Amino acid sequence: MSGVDEGVKGTDLANDETITVRLVVEEISRVAPLAVLLEESRDCLNSFVLGDFGGGEPGRFSYFGLEPVEVLEFSGGDLGDPFDLLQAACDKYRLEGGNDLPVPFVGGWVGYLSYDLGRYVEQLPDEVEHDIDMPLMRFGFFDALLGWDGQLGRGYLLALDYEGQKESAWSRIDRLWGICSADGGAGSVAGGQDDKCVDETSEIIRQMECNISREDYLAKVGCAVEYIKAGDIFEVNLSQRFSCGYGSDAAVLYEYLTRHNPAGYSALLRDGEAAVVSASPELFLSLRGREIITR
Numbered sequence: 001m002s003g004v005d006e007g008v009k010g011t012d013l014a015n016d017e018t019i020t021v022r023l024v025v026e027e028i029s030r031v032a033p034l035a036v037l038l039e040e041s042r043d044c045l046n047s048f049v050l051g052d053f054g055g056g057e058p059g060r061f062s063y064f065g066l067e068p069v070e071v072l073e074f075s076g077g078d079l080g081d082p083f084d085l086l087q088a089a090c091d092k093y094r095l096e097g098g099n100d101l102p103v104p105f106v107g108g109w110v111g112y113l114s115y116d117l118g119r120y121v122e123q124l125p126d127e128v129e130h131d132i133d134m135p136l137m138r139f140g141f142f143d144a145l146l147g148w149d150g151q152l153g154r155g156y157l158l159a160l161d162y163e164g165q166k167e168s169a170w171s172r173i174d175r176l177w178g179i180c181s182a183d184g185g186a187g188s189v190a191g192g193q194d195d196k197c198v199d200e201t202s203e204i205i206r207q208m209e210c211n212i213s214r215e216d217y218l219a220k221v222g223c224a225v226e227y228i229k230a231g232d233i234f235e236v237n238l239s240q241r242f243s244c245g246y247g248s249d250a251a252v253l254y255e256y257l258t259r260h261n262p263a264g265y266s267a268l269l270r271d272g273e274a275a276v277v278s279a280s281p282e283l284f285l286s287l288r289g290r291e292i293i294t295r
Helices: 010-014 034-040 082-091 115-120 169-180 201-207 214-230 250-260
Strands: 019-028 046-050 061-066 070-074 093-095 108-113 137-142 144-149 154-161 265-271 275-280 286-288 291-293
Touching: 019 169, 034 046, 034 169, 034 250, 046 137, 061 169, 070 082, 082 108, 082 115, 082 137, 108 265, 137 265, 144 169, 154 169, 250 265, 250 275
Parallel strands: 019 093
Antiparallel strands: 019 154, 046 061, 046 265, 061 144, 070 137, 108 137, 144 154, 265 275, 286 291
16 A cells, blocks of 8 residues: 555665554445446546445455555566565555454555566566557555445445545545445446447457467467376466457446456456456455465
């Protein structure tokens, strides 16, 4: 958890003293639908959504946050170790009395790690064409957010109170409540036209382009099978990229997916220039104290 407007490097963070953070909580019993939250925040360039504001396991908890007060980025060619930078950022703040939290996540760093960061863990060849102009790692520090418990039908407006903050915790909570309690009028992103902004599945498939031919892909599968038989490997992830054009807002696509393809660990990350939309059913890793879960 932390606080400046521009990207920072871990060396800057490491020189700062640890800052104690206190949690301010306002419980709420209702929240606007996801489509309304996205519509009300469409002018916000930096935001995130985790989950679909539905209910039940595994997607019991959902989160919504706007305007990080600090951004940490690492791109190809940057100096240093990205994981050291992220660790330094996480170490900068310490939550006071964090044993009894209303939801598992109450604020802090939200972002993504790219597969290419694996080359900073192991010595691997780099034969990839880096044609997507996005950082290898990007995290925003959100010191106010909405946490919603879909199972209990209860939510919490959460703000971190700490020395050096740019705005009071209660002011941030009031601003969040203005969005979370909105009526929303049309009740969906882009004035109720979200379904029209997403092509039919058959049309999307027709437009898709793959970065490898079918013959080359099957050859790689055959090679992987032989490696398994030889005992050299026991598992392999043969990935390929499918891509097509998309002319609408990322929030439109995300809200559409949450209704038509709900997933336990969906996510929308927006930074003003690019967006990441995820509809994953998998929990990659959960760390709570000394307990680690992968599913």
